[in-house]
Amino acid sequence: MKNHMGMWIFLASEMMIFGVLIFLYQVAMNQNLNEFRMASHDLHFIHGTVNTVILLTSSYFVALSDVKKNRLFLILAMILGVVFISIKGFEYYDLTQEGKFPLNFKDLSSAETLFFTYYGFLTFLHLLHVSVGILLLGAAWFLYYNPKEKNLPHNAGLYWHFVDLVWVFIYPLFYLIGRNYGK
C-alpha cells in the first residue's frame, strides 16, 4: 500500500451507506415526528451517552498512538471498543425483553415499529463496523513493526475515527430527539 488515499476514498463510500440510511430515517422521522420523539424516550439515554464518551475517548487513544508512535494506546482503544459493544449488548437485551427490538416486536404502533426498526438496523450496522474496526486495530497492533505494512496503523486509525464519527451522528438522531418533549 502506498499511502492512505485508498482508505479515504473507501470511507467516502462507507459514508454513502450510512448517509442513505440516515436519510431514510430522516424521511421517516418527518412523517412521524411526535411518535418518534416519544419512542426515543424508551431508549436508554445514559447508555447512549456513556457509549458516546467511550467511543470518543478511544478515538483519542488511537490518535495518540499515531502521535506518540506507541502501539500500547491501540490496546486501550480496543478495550474501550469492547466495552462499547458490551454496553450495546445490554441495551439490545433490555429492548428485546420489552419487545422493542427487531424480530421481537410486541404491540407497538406502526410508527414505533418503524423507529425501532431503524434504531436496530442502524446501530447494528454500526456495531458491525465497530467490530471490524477492533479487528483492524488488532491487526495494526500485531503488524506495528512490520516494514511492509507501515501504513496499516494509520489506516486502521482513520477507519476507527470514521466509525466514531458515524456514532456522533447516530447518537443525537436516536437518543436526543425526544429530550425536550417530556412524557
Place this chain on the structure above:
Amino acid sequence: MKNYFDSPRGVLSWLITTDHKKIAWLYLVSITFFFIIGAFAALLMRIELFTAHGNIVSPDVYNRLFSIHGIVMIFFFLVPSIPSVLGNFLLPLMIGAKDLVYPRLNLMSWYVFMIGGLFTLWATIDGGVDTGWTFYTPYSTMFSNSHVVLAALGVFVTGFSSIMTGVNFIATIHQLRHKDMNWFKMPLFVWAMYATSIIMVLATPVLATAVLLIGLERIFGLGIFDPALGGDPLLFQHIFWFYSHPAVYIMILPAMGVVSEVLSCFSRRRVFGYKFIAYSSLAIALFGFLVWGHHMFVSGQSTFANTVFSFLSFLVAVPSAVKVFSWTATLYRAKIYLRTPMIYILGFISLFLVGGLTGLFLASLAIDLHVHDTYFVVAHFHYIMVGGAVMGFLGGIHFWWPKISGKTYNEKWGRFSAVIIILGFNLTFFPQFILGYLGMPRRYHSYPEVYEYLNQVSTVGLFLLGIGYFFPIVYLTMSLFDKKTVGANYWNAAGLEWLTESPPPHENFHELPATVPDVYDYERLPDLGGVS
C-alpha cells in the same frame, strides 16, 4: 523478450496474479460468460414474443427471463465491462505506471465479482427471480415466490467489487502518473475512467444498502418499505435509482472514453476540445446523481419534484452533446479510415445520438406519462446500453487487441461482423420505439395481435445481432493461436501505451520515456498502420 503471459506461466499464476493485465483477462473471460447467459435469456424472450400468444414459455418463466436478463447484463456484464477489462489493462499503461496502486485489492475485486456471480447463477439455475432487475417493493419483499434474496445477495456482493475497482482507479490516477504527465496530458480514456470511478465509489454503496434492506425485509420482516409497518415503498425506488441511474453513466462514460481515443487515431486528428471532453465527463458524473427521480414520474411523487427532475434530466444532455459535437468536429474534413474499431465507434456515435435524443423525449413529463413502461423505454435504454456501451466495448477490444494479445484479428471478418451488428441492432430495437409509441407495455409475455408484425421484425433483427456477436468471439479467440505477432505500435497511434511492446512485459515498460508524448499529436506520426 518475455511478455506478461510468460512471467510466470501456469494456471496458478493466473489465479493468484496481481498483474493488472492478467486480471483484465480474468474479467474478460468471466464477463463474456455472463454475456452469453444474458444473451440467451434475451433470445428466449424474443422467440416468445414472435407471436402474439404466449406459447413457448409460461408467463411466470417469462418474468424470470427478463429479470435474469436485466440482472446479469447490467450488474455482471455492462458495469464491469469496460472499466474492469480495458480500464484495468490500459490505465497503468496509459499513465506510465508499473501496475495499479493496490494490486492485491484488484485481484480481490475479481474474486468478489465471481462470488457475486455464483450467487446469481445459483439463483438462476434454481428457478430464477421474477421481480425484474429493479427489485421493486412491495412485490419483491412480500409477494414474490422466487429467489429474490439470492439474487439480491449476488448484486450486493458484486457491488463491492465495483467499489474496489473505483477506489483503485482513483488512487492510481492521483498517485502513479508519470512525473511528466499532468492532468491535462492524460488521455481522455483516463479522464472517463476517473469520472466513472467517482460514480462507482459514491453510488454503489447506496445500491448495496437498498438490496440489503430488501433481503432483510424478506427474511426477518423488517418494515422499512412495508406500509403496514409504517414504512414507505417509494423510498426503495428513490434509493434504488439513486444508484441505478448513475449506473447507466458507469456504463456509458468509459465507452465515451474509448470513442475519444479510437476516433482520434482513425481520423488522424487531434481530438477537438480536449478540455471540454474531459470536463464534460466529470459533469455527466455529477449530473448523474441528480436525475434519479425521472424514473419515478408516474410513481406518485409530487409534481414539483417531477418538474425539477425533468429539468435536471434535460441538463444531462448538455455535456453529452458537448462530447458528440467535439467528436463530430474531430471528424470534420479528416482522413477517415474505416477499420473495424472505427466502424464500431461510428456506430456508437449514431446509436448514442438516437438513444440520447429519445432520452429527452422521456425526460419530458407529458410524453413520459404516455410512454412510461412501454417498449419505447426499452428501446431507448437499449440504444444507450447496447448501442452505446457494448459498441464502445467491442470497438475498444478491437482497437487494443494488438496491444492486449500481441496478435491481430482478421480485418475482413471484423468489418463484416461490425456492420452486421449495427444492422441487426437497428433492426431489433428501432421497431420497439414504434411499438412503445403505439402503446405496447414492456414486460408482457403476450400482446394484442396488432403489434405482431413489428415484434417479428424485432425478433429477426435479434438473430442477426446474435450472429454478429458470435463472430468476434470466434475470430478473436482464433487470433490468439496465430504465430504472427505484431510490433509495438500497430496502428501508429499516439498514446503512451503504444510505446511499450505488444504484449507488454510484466512491468509494463522496460524503461519509461523521460517525457510523455502528446497523446493526441497525430501530426508528427506516420499514417495509420495495420493491414488495410
